[in-house]
Amino acid sequence: MRKVIVIVWLGVLLAGISAFFWYNDLIYRLPTPVPENYRPVATASLIDLGPRLPGDSRKPVFLHFFNPACPCSRFNMTHFKSLVRQYGDLVNFTIVVISNKKYTVEEIQNKFDIKLPVLFDSAIAASCGVYSTPQAVIIGMDHQLYYRGNYNRTRYCADKKTEYARIALATFLDHNPPVVFDQFALKAYGCQLPKCNR
Amino acid sequence: MKTPIPTINEQLPTAPFRLEVKKRSDKLINYFLPCYFLVGLVFASFYDTWLIAIGVGGISLLAYYSVKIALPQSNLYQYVLSVVFGIFMAQYIYQMHGQFEMHFFAFIGSAILITYQNWKLQIPMLLVVVIHHVVFGYLQNSGVGNIYFTQLEYFELQAFVTHFVLAAIIFFVCGLWAYQLKKSGEIQIRQTVEMGRLHKEALIAANERKHEADREIAQQELAESNKRFVYAAQATSDAIWDRNYSEDIISWGEGYRTLFGYDITPETMAVSFWASKVHPEDIDMISKTIQETKADRTKKDWSGEYRFLKANGEYAFVREKAIILRDGNGLASRTIGALQDVTESKQNEIIFKELNQKLEQEKYFLDTLMDHMTDAIYFKDKDSRFLRVSKFMATKFGATVDELIGKSDFDFHTEVHAKKAYQDEQNIQKTREAKIDYIENIIKENADEKWLSSTKMPLINARDEVVGTFGMSRDITKVKKLEKEQHEAQLEKAVAQGRFEIASDVMHDIGNAVVGFGSYLTRIRRLQQEDSPENLKNLADFFENQKSAITIAIGEAKASAIIKMLGGIAQAQRNNQEEISKSITEQLNIITHIQEILDIQRQYVAGRGSQERKPVNLRNIINDSLAMLFASIEKMAIDVSLDIPSELPVIKGDRTKLMQALLNILKNSIEAIDVNASEKTISLSAIAHNGQLVLRVKDSGKGFDPAITDQLFKRGYSTKSTGGGIGLHNCRTILESHDGTIDITSEGHQKGALTTIGLKIA
Numbered sequence: 001m002r003k004v005i006v007i008v009w010l011g012v013l014l015a016g017i018s019a020f021f022w023y024n025d026l027i028y029r030l031p032t033p034v035p036e037n038y039r040p041v042a043t044a045s046l047i048d049l050g051p052r053l054p055g056d057s058r059k060p061v062f063l064h065f066f067n068p069a070c071p072c073s074r075f076n077m078t079h080f081k082s083l084v085r086q087y088g089d090l091v092n093f094t095i096v097v098i099s100n101k102k103y104t105v106e107e108i109q110n111k112f113d114i115k116l117p118v119l120f121d122s123a124i125a126a127s128c129g130v131y132s133t134p135q136a137v138i139i140g141m142d143h144q145l146y147y148r149g150n151y152n153r154t155r156y157c158a159d160k161k162t163e164y165a166r167i168a169l170a171t172f173l174d175h176n177p178p179v180v181f182d183q184f185a186l187k188a189y190g191c192q193l194p195k196c197n198r
Numbered sequence: 199m200k201t202p203i204p205t206i207n208e209q210l211p212t213a214p215f216r217l218e219v220k221k222r223s224d225k226l227i228n229y230f231l232p233c234y235f236l237v238g239l240v241f242a243s244f245y246d247t248w249l250i251a252i253g254v255g256g257i258s259l260l261a262y263y264s265v266k267i268a269l270p271q272s273n274l275y276q277y278v279l280s281v282v283f284g285i286f287m288a289q290y291i292y293q294m295h296g297q298f299e300m301h302f303f304a305f306i307g308s309a310i311l312i313t314y315q316n317w318k319l320q321i322p323m324l325l326v327v328v329i330h331h332v333v334f335g336y337l338q339n340s341g342v343g344n345i346y347f348t349q350l351e352y353f354e355l356q357a358f359v360t361h362f363v364l365a366a367i368i369f370f371v372c373g374l375w376a377y378q379l380k381k382s383g384e385i386q387i388r389q390t391v392e393m394g395r396l397h398k399e400a401l402i403a404a405n406e407r408k409h410e411a412d413r414e415i416a417q418q419e420l421a422e423s424n425k426r427f428v429y430a431a432q433a434t435s436d437a438i439w440d441r442n443y444s445e446d447i448i449s450w451g452e453g454y455r456t457l458f459g460y461d462i463t464p465e466t467m468a469v470s471f472w473a474s475k476v477h478p479e480d481i482d483m484i485s486k487t488i489q490e491t492k493a494d495r496t497k498k499d500w501s502g503e504y505r506f507l508k509a510n511g512e513y514a515f516v517r518e519k520a521i522i523l524r525d526g527n528g529l530a531s532r533t534i535g536a537l538q539d540v541t542e543s544k545q546n547e548i549i550f551k552e553l554n555q556k557l558e559q560e561k562y563f564l565d566t567l568m569d570h571m572t573d574a575i576y577f578k579d580k581d582s583r584f585l586r587v588s589k590f591m592a593t594k595f596g597a598t599v600d601e602l603i604g605k606s607d608f609d610f611h612t613e614v615h616a617k618k619a620y621q622d623e624q625n626i627q628k629t630r631e632a633k634i635d636y637i638e639n640i641i642k643e644n645a646d647e648k649w650l651s652s653t654k655m656p657l658i659n660a661r662d663e664v665v666g667t668f669g670m671s672r673d674i675t676k677v678k679k680l681e682k683e684q685h686e687a688q689l690e691k692a693v694a695q696g697r698f699e700i701a702s703d704v705m706h707d708i709g710n711a712v713v714g715f716g717s718y719l720t721r722i723r724r725l726q727q728e729d730s731p732e733n734l735k736n737l738a739d740f741f742e743n744q745k746s747a748i749t750i751a752i753g754e755a756k757a758s759a760i761i762k763m764l765g766g767i768a769q770a771q772r773n774n775q776e777e778i779s780k781s782i783t784e785q786l787n788i789i790t791h792i793q794e795i796l797d798i799q800r801q802y803v804a805g806r807g808s809q810e811r812k813p814v815n816l817r818n819i820i821n822d823s824l825a826m827l828f829a830s831i832e833k834m835a836i837d838v839s840l841d842i843p844s845e846l847p848v849i850k851g852d853r854t855k856l857m858q859a860l861l862n863i864l865k866n867s868i869e870a871i872d873v874n875a876s877e878k879t880i881s882l883s884a885i886a887h888n889g890q891l892v893l894r895v896k897d898s899g900k901g902f903d904p905a906i907t908d909q910l911f912k913r914g915y916s917t918k919s920t921g922g923g924i925g926l927h928n929c930r931t932i933l934e935s936h937d938g939t940i941d942i943t944s945e946g947h948q949k950g951a952l953t954t955i956g957l958k959i960a
Contacts, residue, residue, distance in 0.1 A: 006268050010278065013261045017285060020253040021292065071245035075295055 032132035032188045041129030043178060045145045049124060060146070060172060062091045063137040065130050067099050068111065070191035076134040077112060079151055083166055084114055090173055091138075092117075096124050098133055098193050125193060132188040136165035138172055146172050149185045215387050219380075223313040224266075227279060230310055234286045235259055241293040254289045258282040273316070280319045283307030284326030304365060308372040315380035317373030324369040328362060436536040441469070443531055448472055457539045459509030477505035477513055495528035503544075506537070515544035568599075574671040577657060582606050582623045585666060594673075615640055622654060623667045630656045630664060638671070649678040702800070709796045716789040723782045726775060734771050738764035791826055798854055798861075813848045813960060814856060816891060820882060823860045830868050834878060841883035849891055850960040851936045859929045859940075863895050863953050866925065870899025870951065886959060893955040901944035901951050910942055933957070 041047070049061075064080050067073045084093050094117045097108055105118045124130075128137045128148055138147040146168065153162030164185035171179050235255045242251035262282050266275035287303040294300050304327060311319045335358055437453030447467040450460075458475075460466045476484055484504050491500040499521045505513040520535025567588070568575060574591035576584055584602045592599045595610050607616035626633060632655040640648040654669035741748065741761045748757035820842060824831070831838055864880070871878050877898045884893045902910070902917055909915045911930045926942070933940045939956040 002268060003272070003274070006265055006274065009264065009268075010261060013257050016257045017254050020250060020257070021288075024247070024250050024292075071247075075245055 030189075032190055032192055034188075035131050035193075038131055039126070039129065041127070041145060041148070043145055043147070046143050047127055047139050047145050048143055049127065049139070058141060059090065059092045060141055061137075061139040062087070062093045062169065063124065063128065063139065064093065064095050065125060065128075065133050065135040065137065066095050066097055066108070067133040067191055067193070068097070068103065068108070069099060069101065070133045072190040073134045076151055079163075080134070081112060081114060083169065084112075084116065086166075087169055087173070091169065094119060096121065098122055098125055098130075122193070130188070131193055132190040133193065134190055135188060136168070138165075138168055140172065146178055147181075149181060150187075150189050153185070212384050212387055215383060219313075219315055219383070223315075226313055227262075227310075231259055231262060231279075231282070234283075238286070238289055238293065241290055245293065245295065247293040250289060250293055254285065258285050258289075276311075276314055276316065276319050277322050280307070280311055280322035281326055283310065284323040284330075288326075288330060305368050308369050312372050312376045312379065315376050315383065317377040317380075319376065320369040320373035324366060327365055331358065331362065436538045438534075438536050440534045441532065443533075446470075453537070457508075457537070458506065458514065475507040477507070480504035492522065492530040492533075495524065498522055498524075500533070500535070503540070514539050515541045574673075575669075577666060577668040578606075578623060579666040580627065580664075582620050582667070591671075611640075612642075626654055626656050626667055627664045630658070632656065637674070647675070648673065649675045705796050705799050709793065709800075712789050712792050712796070716786060719782050719785055719789070723779065726778055726782070729775075734764070734768040738768045788829065791829070794826060798858060811850045811852065814851050814853045815846065815848060816856075816884060816893065816957070817842050817844075817846050819853065819857050819860055820884075820893075823857055823864055826861065827864055827868065830865075831880075834868060834871060834873060836868060836871060836878045836880055839879065839881040841881065843884065846884060847886050847891060847959045849936075849957045851957070852932075855932045856936070856957075859932045859955075860893075862925045862929050863955075867895060867897035867899060867951070867953075870897055870901070872900065889959050891957045891959055893957070895953040895955075896950060898950045901947055901949040904944060904946065907943065911940075 062083070066077075066080075087093075095108055095112065096119045097103055103120070108118045109115055128139075128145065130137060130148060134151060136147065136149060136151055137145065140146050147165070149164055149168070151163065151165045153164070162185070164181055167179060168181070168185075171177075235251075235258075238251035238255040239248075242248045259282075262275060262279050265278045269275065284304070284307065287300065287307060290303055291297065291300040304323070307323055308320060311323070435453060435457070436451075437457045438451030439454070440449040441447075446469050447464070448469055450462050450467060452462075454460050454462055454466070465471060473481060473485070481504075484502055487502055488500060491497045499519065501517070501519040503515065503517050506516045508514050517538045517540045518535055519538075520533045522530050523532040523534070525531045568586065569589045571588055572590050573588065574594060575588040576591060577586045579585050583604055583606045587595075587599055587602045589599055592602050595602060607619045610616075611619070622633065632653065634653045634655075636652055638650040638652055640650065642648060650671045651674045652669060652671040654667055656664050657666040657668045659665050738761065741757075741764050745757050745761055748760065751757075752760075820840070824838060824840075867880050871880075875898065879898045881896045882893065883896075884891060886892075906917075910917075911926050915927075916925075926940075930940050933955060937958050939954075941954045941956075942951055943954075944951040
C-alpha cells in the first residue's frame, strides 16, 4: 500500500516538474507585450537620429538594443558578435543600452569584448519602434528603417533558417529590397523595456 | 578459472557489507544532491532561470528524500535518484539553453550511481534520456509547433541512434563497473572469510603447539616452584601466597587452611574472596596502601596489618609482608607474600595498652592525692624509711618530697617521738593490725604543742608479704585549740551563770536585810517620836522653877549648875533628836533607792531576754536614773546639766532595760570623773532627729585613747581597775535589741567622753 502511495506521489512530482518546464517554456514563447503608448514605426520610415549616431555616415547603421539584465539579451550576445565579425567593416554596429541601471561604455564593451560605440539614449528605441530587447534595427544611409525585429525565431539563435537579422542585413547589403518576414521576425519577442513596463 | 559466484545461500556475510555500501553511498548522495541543486542555482544566474532551478531542483530533491524516508528498507529511492539525475541533466540543459556540455551530466550522474554497486540503477536514467529524446525528437521531427528540442536542423535517426548508443554504452559501462564492484566486493568478502578461517585454524594449530611446549615447560617450572612453595609453606606457620597480576586469583600455601581454615579451592583463591574476608574497617586502608605501593615503582616490598575473617567466624589479626616483582617497565607483575597470625600478641598488646592506661590513670590519681591533699601521707619501708610522702608532708618537714625519700622520723623529730613512731610501725608490721584514728600530741623542741590525728597500716604486697607501713596524719591542733576555747567559754558561761545566781541570792539577802534595816529605822523613828524631848525640857523647867527650893536644899551654886546642866541636856537632846530624825529620813530614802535598784537588778537577773515593748518616756527614764544616782552625784559634787525638751516623742521599749543601760552610762561617767578635778560636769541632751531620738551624755571625765574605741563594747574589756567589762557590752546588747545604737567617743585622755544613744521613735 505504501509503495502504491509512493508511486502515485512520484507521479505527482513528475507532473509538477513537467508543469514547471511547460510553464517556463510557455512564458518564453509569448511575444513581448506591446506598451500602451506604443507608436508603431513602419519599415521605410525615415528615422532621423541626427548627430547622435557615431561612425561613418556612408555606411548603414545596425542598432543592437541590449539590456544586460535581460536573459534573452545576454544569450543573444554571441550571435550578435558573430554578426559584427561578419559585417563589421560594412556596417556601423552600435549598441543601444536600455536599462535602468547606469553602465559605462567600457563596461558594455567589456561584456561584448568588442570596441563598439555604445549609446544610452532610450529615445532611440522609441524612434525605431523598439519595445523589447534584444532587437535589431537596420537603418540605411538614407535614414530609412530597413529592418526592426528579432534576431532569431528561437531564443537560442541556433536556427539558421530563422536568423532574421542576419538575413535582413545580408539582403540590405546586397541592395535587395527588404525581405518580407513573418510575424516571428517582426513581432518582438524578448524582454520588455524597463521603462515600458505595464 | 571460474570463480564461484557467491550467493546468499552460501551464508556469506555480504549483508553487512552491502549495508555498509548502502550507508556509505547514501552519505555521498547527501553531498551530491545538494550540490546538484546548488549547481542549478548557479546556472539560474546566467539566464534568470530561478523558477526552474528552485522548482524543478526542489521537486527532484523532494522526490528522492520523500521516497527514502517513506520506504527506507526498499532500494526504490536509489532508482528515483537515477531518474532525478536524468531530470537534473534536463534542467541544466534547459537552464543553459541547450548547451551541449550540459549533456555530460548524464555521464556524471551515471558515474555517481556506480557507488551503489547496482548495475540496474543505470536503467532509469537511461530510460529518462531515451524516452525524452524519443518523444521530443519525434514531436519536433513530425513538425509539432513550438518544439525546439534540438538546435540541429534535422534530428536524424542516425544521429539519434548514435547518441543513444553512446549514451547506452556509457550507462552500460557504468552498470558494468557497478556490477563488477559488487562482485569483486563479494569475492573479497568470501576470500577474507576464508582467510580468516584459515588464519584462525593456523593460529589454533600454532597455539596448540606452542601451548603444548609452553605447558611442558610451565609444568616443569610449576612443579619446581610448587615444590619450593610447598617446602616454604611447610617450613613456616605463615600463610604463604602468590599473586600474578595477570590473573584474578591468589595462590595460597597450606597455611591458608591451617591458620584461617579455608580450603584451597578456585573460589577461595579468588582475589575477591580474600577482599571479602578483610575486616570492613581495614579493607579501604589496606587496598589503598597496596595500590600506592604497587604504583610506586621504587617500592619492592609491602607490609601491613589488618584483621582477617577466619572460617570459624573469628577475626584474626594478621601481619602481611610481601615482595613485589616488577617487569621491565617497573609495573608490578606479581606479588609474593606471607600472612602471619599475630592475634595473640596483638591481643596482649591491647591488654597491655589498656593496663598501661589504667596504670597511668591510677598514677595520676595517686599523684594528685599526694600533691594536693593537706594531709601528711606516707609510705615507709620495713625500717620506717620513707618510700614516698605527700607534698604537704614534705613541706611540713621543711624539705622536698625527694629529700625525704630514704630518710626517717629520726631525721626530723625528737628521738622520743621518732622512737615511739618506729616502735609503733614495727608493731604494726608484726601484728598486721592497723592503728586507726589515734591522736598524737607532739611537743616540739620550742615547746609548741601540736596535735595529730593519725592512721597507720601495714603495707602488704600482692604476695601477702608485709613490706612496710603507710599512713596518714592530719594536723588537728587548730581543732584542739578551738575545743579548748569552747570549753573555756562554756566554763566562763557557767561562771557567769553562777554569778547571776549568786547575785540573785545576794540581792535577795540584801533585799531582806534592807527591809529589816528599814523596819528597824522606822521603829527607831517611832520610838524617837514617842520619846518626846519636851519631858526633859519640862524637867529642866521644873528644876528652874524649883530653884529656890533646891538652892535651899543643896545650895545655890549646885542648884544653878543642875538647872544649867539639865537645860543643856534638854537642848542637846532636842538637837540630837532633830539630827537623828533627819538621818533616819535620809537612810530611809537610801533604803528606798536600794530597793529600787535591787528591783531593777532582780528583774534583770530574773527576766533576761524578755522582749517587753511598751511606750516609754525617755525623760522619765532620765529623771529616774538621775534620782537613783543622786547620792553619788551629790557626794562627788558633780554639776549635772539637762537639755531635755519637755515634749519628747514616745519610744517603745523595755523601760527597765533602757534604764539599766542609762544607769550604766551615767555610772561610767560619774566614775570617770576624778573627785579632785576642777571641772566636774555631766551634761545630758536629747533631740528628735530623722525618726530617731538621740540622747547625748557628755562628761568631763578622764576619757580614753580613741584607739581602743572598738574594744570598748567587747565583753570582758574594761578601762576601770575594778570593772568586769560587762557594762558597756550589756548596754549595746540592750540597745541593739531595741533597734537602737550606742557610740562612745573621746578625744583622748583627760578630754572627757561623749556617749551617743540613738533610739527609734515609735
